[in-house]
Amino acid sequence: xxxxxxxxxxxxxxxxxxxxxxxxxxxxxxxxxxxxxxxxxxxxxxxxxxxxxxxxxxxxxxxxxxxxxxxxxxxxxxxxxxxxxxxxxxxxxxxxxxxxxxxxxxxxxxxxxxxxxxxxxxxxxxxxxxxxxxxxxxxxxxxxxxxxxxxxxxxxxxxxxxxxxxxxxxxxxxxxxxxxxxxxxxxxxxxxxxxxxxxxxxxxxxxxxxxxxxxxxxxxxxxxxxxxxxxxxxxxxxxxxxxxxxxxxxxxxxxxxxxxxxxxxxxxxxxxxxxxxxxxxxxxxxxxxxxxxxxxxxxxxxxxxxxxxxxxxxxxxxxxxxxxxxxxxxxxxxxxxxxxxxxxxxxxxxxxxxxxxxxxxxxx
Numbered sequence: 022x023x024x025x026x027x028x029x030x031x032x033x034x035x036x037x038x039x040x041x042x043x044x045x046x047x048x049x050x051x052x053x054x055x056x057x058x059x060x061x062x063x064x065x066x067x068x069x070x071x072x073x074x075x076x077x078x079x080x081x082x083x084x085x086x087x088x089x090x091x092x093x094x095x096x097x098x099x100x101x102x103x104x105x106x107x108x109x110x111x112x113x114x115x116x117x118x119x120x121x122x123x124x125x126x127x128x129x130x131x132x133x134x135x136x137x138x139x140x141x142x143x144x145x146x147x148x149x150x151x152x153x154x155x156x157x158x159x160x161x162x163x164x165x166x167x168x169x170x171x172x173x174x175x176x177x178x179x180x181x182x183x184x185x186x187x188x189x190x191x192x193x194x195x196x197x198x199x200x201x202x203x204x205x206x207x208x209x210x211x212x213x214x215x216x217x218x219x220x221x222x223x224x225x226x227x228x229x230x231x232x233x234x235x236x237x238x239x240x241x242x243x244x245x246x247x248x249x250x251x252x253x254x255x256x257x258x259x260x261x262x263x264x265x266x267x268x269x270x271x272x273x274x275x276x277x278x279x280x281x282x283x284x285x286x287x288x289x290x291x292x293x294x295x296x297x298x299x300x301x302x303x304x305x306x307x308x309x310x311x312x313x314x315x316x317x318x319x320x321x322x323x324x325x326x327x328x329x330x331x332x333x334x335x336x337x338x339x340x341x342x343x344x345x346x347x348x349x350x351x352x353x354x355x356x357x358x359x360x361x362x363x364x365x366x367x368x369x370x371x372x373x374x375x376x377x378x379x380x381x382x383x384x385x
Contacts, residue, residue: 041167045167045168047160048161048163048168049172051157056179070340071182074175074178075179077336077337078171078179081175085168085333088329096110114248123317124236124298125302125313126320128318129327129328130327132331134251136363140170140173141258141259142280142284142287142371144173144259145221146221162256171333171334182344222279224257225254225258226283226290228251229290280375281372284368288365288369291362331363338354338355339355342370346370346374353366354367
C-alpha cells in the first residue's frame with residue numbers, strides 16, 4: 022500500500038469498528054428472532070431443557086462481554102484519547118496474542134478454537150439439511166466470531182430444536198413445505214453436495230492446522246495474516262451451497278459418510294493436540310499444579326473471556342447431548358470434554374448421532 026492508501030485505511034478505522042459492533046448487534050437480533058417459534062415445542066417434554074439454551078446464552082453473553090469490554094477499557098487506558106486509541110491500537114490482534122503466548126493460556130484458548138471447528142461443521146451441515154438460507158448461517162457465524170461461540174451455539178441449538186419440531190408437528194395446522202424422508206431423518210436431501218463437502222473439508226482442516234500454529238506466530242509480523250486466514254477458513258463454509266435435485270440413496274449416503282469422516286478427523290487431530298499440550302504442561306519447569314492452570318485461564322480479562330466461552334460451550338454440548346440422546350450420553354460428553362477436550366467429545370457425539378440417524382433411515 023502507498024502512504025496515501027495506508028492513511029486512508031487508517032482513517033477508516035473508526036467506521037470499521039462501528040461496523041463491527043453494529044453488525045454484531047444485528048446478527049444477535051437475527052439469531053434471537055429465529056428462535057421466536059421455540060414455543061411451538063411447548064407440548065414437548067423437552068421444553069424446559071430447550072429453553073435452558075436461551076438462559077445459558079444470556080449468561081454467556083453477559084460474562085464473556087463483561088471481560089471483553091473490560092479488556093478494551095484497559096487497552097484504551099494506554100492512550101491519551103479515543104482518537105489515539107482507534108488510530109494506534111491493534112486490540113483485536115493483541116487480544117489473540119495475549120491468549121496464545123503461554124502454554125497454560127493457550128491450553129484454554131485452544132479448547133475453544135478447536136471446538137469452533139466442530140461447531141462450524143455441524144452448523145453448516147444441519148443448516149443445509151433444513152434448507153435454511155445462507156444469510157441465517159452467516160448470522161450465526163458472525164455472532165460466534167464477533168460475540169461468543171457459546172451464544173451462537175446456544176441460539177442455533179434452540180433454532181434446530183424448533184425446526185425439527187415443525188417437521189414433526191406443524192403448528193396451528195399450517196402447511197409446511199414438503200420434505201423428503203432424507204431431510205426428515207437428517208441424513209441427506211438438502212445436505213451439502215460433493216464439491217461443497219470437499220470444500221468444507223479442505224477449509225476446516227486448513228483452519229485446524231492453522232490453529233495448531235497459533236503459538237508459533239504469536240508476536241511476529243505474520244500473526245495478523247495468520248489470524249485473518251484462520252477466520253476466513255472458518256467463515257467461508259457458511260456460504261457453501263446445498264446439493265440440488267437428486268435424493269437417491271447414493272447422494273444421501275456420500276455426504277453423510279464424508280460428514281462422519283470429517284468429524285472423526287477433527288476429533289483425532291484435536292486429541293493429538295490436547296495430548297501434546299498436556300505433555301508440555303507436565304514437562305514444564307517446576308511441578309504441575311492444577312490450580313495454576315485454572316488461574317491461567319482467568320488471569321486477565323482477555324483470557325477470562327475466552328475461558329468462560331470454553332466453559333459455556335462445554336455445558337451447552339452436555340445439554341445438547343442430553344436433549345438428543347439422554348442423561349447417560351450427556352454425562353459421557355461432559356466427562357469427555359473435561360478429559361479429552363470439548364472438540365473431541367462433541368465430535369464423537371455428533372458421529373454417534375449421525376450413525377444412529379442412518380440406521381433409523383434404513384429401517385424406514
